[in-house]
Amino acid sequence: MLERLKNFVDGDWRPSNAVETLKVINPATAKPLAEVPLSPAGEVDAAVVAAQKAFVEWRRRPAGERIQPLFKLKILLEENLDDLARTITEECGKTFAESVGELRRAIENVEVACGIPSLMQGCNSEDIASGIDEHMVRQPLGVVAAITPFNFPAMIPFWFLPYAVATGNCFILKPSERVPLSSNKLFHLIRTAGFPPGVLQLVNGGKETVNAILDHPSIRAISFVGSTATARYIYSRAAANGKRAQCQGGAKNPVVVMPDADMEMTTRILVDSAFGCAGQRCLAASVAITVGEARKVLTEQLVEAANHRKVGYGLDQGVEMGPVISAESKARIEGLIAKGVREGARLLIDGRDRKTKDYEDGFFVFPTVMDEVPPQGEIAHTEIFGPVLSLMHVTSIDEAIRMVNARSYGNMACIFTHDGANARRFRYEVNAGNVGINVGVAAPIAYFPFSGWGESFFGDLHAQAHHGVEFYTQTKVVVERWPSQWNRKF
Numbered sequence: 001m002l003e004r005l006k007n008f009v010d011g012d013w014r015p016s017n018a019v020e021t022l023k024v025i026n027p028a029t030a031k032p033l034a035e036v037p038l039s040p041a042g043e044v045d046a047a048v049v050a051a052q053k054a055f056v057e058w059r060r061r062p063a064g065e066r067i068q069p070l071f072k073l074k075i076l077l078e079e080n081l082d083d084l085a086r087t088i089t090e091e092c093g094k095t096f097a098e099s100v101g102e103l104r105r106a107i108e109n110v111e112v113a114c115g116i117p118s119l120m121q122g123c124n125s126e127d128i129a130s131g132i133d134e135h136m137v138r139q140p141l142g143v144v145a146a147i148t149p150f151n152f153p154a155m156i157p158f159w160f161l162p163y164a165v166a167t168g169n170c171f172i173l174k175p176s177e178r179v180p181l182s183s184n185k186l187f188h189l190i191r192t193a194g195f196p197p198g199v200l201q202l203v204n205g206g207k208e209t210v211n212a213i214l215d216h217p218s219i220r221a222i223s224f225v226g227s228t229a230t231a232r233y234i235y236s237r238a239a240a241n242g243k244r245a246q247c248q249g250g251a252k253n254p255v256v257v258m259p260d261a262d263m264e265m266t267t268r269i270l271v272d273s274a275f276g277c278a279g280q281r282c283l284a285a286s287v288a289i290t291v292g293e294a295r296k297v298l299t300e301q302l303v304e305a306a307n308h309r310k311v312g313y314g315l316d317q318g319v320e321m322g323p324v325i326s327a328e329s330k331a332r333i334e335g336l337i338a339k340g341v342r343e344g345a346r347l348l349i350d351g352r353d354r355k356t357k358d359y360e361d362g363f364f365v366f367p368t369v370m371d372e373v374p375p376q377g378e379i380a381h382t383e384i385f386g387p388v389l390s391l392m393h394v395t396s397i398d399e400a401i402r403m404v405n406a407r408s409y410g411n412m413a414c415i416f417t418h419d420g421a422n423a424r425r426f427r428y429e430v431n432a433g434n435v436g437i438n439v440g441v442a443a444p445i446a447y448f449p450f451s452g453w454g455e456s457f458f459g460d461l462h463a464q465a466h467h468g469v470e471f472y473t474q475t476k477v478v479v480e481r482w483p484s485q486w487n488r489k490f
């Protein structure tokens with residue numbers, strides 16, 4: 001009998017009355033792990049009512065006290081790291097080491113949010129006119145919610161959750177229905193950490209649950225991460241309902257390789273970027289653009305390295321790449337590879353129809369390299385979100401930068417070179433929110449805001465760090481005069 005997951009509302013685990021449920025599938029074995037309810041609107045409302053009740057006291061608690069359960073949560077996350085990582089791998093497919101990596105970034109965000117007493121300080125000016133002072137303070141919004149994707153089940157909720165509650169809000173998480181087990185484990189730790197009931201809540205579900213969140217009049221702000229189509233939809237509906245929204249979307253990340261790059265290092269980093277997490281990272285390299293003579297040597301080395309990548313179940317020793325998330329995803333990726341070939345690309349390595357020993361039912365796509373991908377074709381611009389690297393070739397850095405800037409997404413762009421002037425020009429001119437110089441996954445650490453440009457992001461304030469603090473607070477300006485004998489003397 002499969003476990004049916006519960007929601008965490010008002011400080012307790014509650015069974016959902018959902019009529020519809022989905023099976024959570026281990027993508028390496030294709031076996032079900034649990035059943036997740038698609039919670040109806042009434043259950044979102046119950047969470048909002050509990051959050052509103054909790055907000056009254058939580059926002060009045062001094063910031064230095066609000067962060068105490070976060071310190072405890074950090075310890076609990078460290079103590080349970082291996083167990084959490086195993087769960088991430090089981091439901092999401094990435095390797096155990098990759099799961100540990102995402103948990104490290106989650107913990108880092110908790111650490112940064114523990115600095116809220118100074119991060120959320122306001123500012124003031126004395127004597128803006130004689131005897132009149134002006135102060136700006138930051139106050140929490142109230143009830144806020146986040147809707148997250150499948151590919152980083154533990155890290156992405158933590159781009160938001162610690163900042164939201166440390167600044168005094170009450171937070172509701174709607175995790176991806178494909179990977180709800182990690183959130184389930186995280187909320188067991190959150191419960192132990194000692195947050196008051198209603199401050200942090202978990203509501204499982206799918207589209208209808210999301211719509212109930214977007215339409216709820218008492219939810220003040222929405223943080224979203226997922227595909228561009230959903231991001232655009234959520235941004236519009238949240239804005240139409242008068243909410244703040246920050247919505248991160250999809251990506252198609254180009255990496256430019258100059259002829260003077262260290263080819264051995266570039267190959268190693270590029271292969272990790274393109275095939276790590278089976279290409280299901282929003283910061284995965286998906287197009288390598290070689291300049292001039294970089295083409296020949298990079299292509300040969302890439303093919304060699306991609307061919308040797310060990311594919312299998314992420315919990316097994318030595319495995320470097322796991323499966324993609326679902327059978328549908330595998331079929332979509334394989335369909336896009338076929339489309340690339342129809343558009344004129346040459347398949348240097350074909351990752352379709354390859355079997356993985358002991359896991360024949362799993363949703364595996366092996367590393368795939370497509371050469372001479374036509375720049376105007378669909379494959380050059382469509383997010384594949386799988387282990388597929390496209391190669392394109394140009395003769396100058398001008399052409400490469402034009403190609404980078406021709407795309408609608410702007411999550412990340414990278415350059416590999418030894419030439420500082422080319423590197424500077426690249427970082428100055430490319431349209432991307434994250435730039436890597438001799439780096440293949442330019443993911444900002446938690447002390448920096450994180451987000452893309454263009455079709456990769458809808459909103460203005462990004463995730464993490466001081467942007468998180470600004471997103472979850474509203475400013476209030478107080479202009480103050482205290483008439484007295486002393487003031488009048490001057």
Ligand code: NAD
Nearest residue numbers: 148149150175176206207210226227230248249250251282
């Ligand atoms: P997705 O858009 O399918 O789902 C994301 C969330 O939205 C889930 O919680 C899901 O329940 C909900 N959702 C999906 N369709 C909906 C709809 N029609 N109405 C209401 N809610 C809906 O994304 P995914 O497949 O889980 O994640 C992969 C995508 O996320 C990729 O495009 C990837 O690039 C992107 N991503 C972006 C970033 C970033 O920082 N920009 C980070 C990670 C992932």
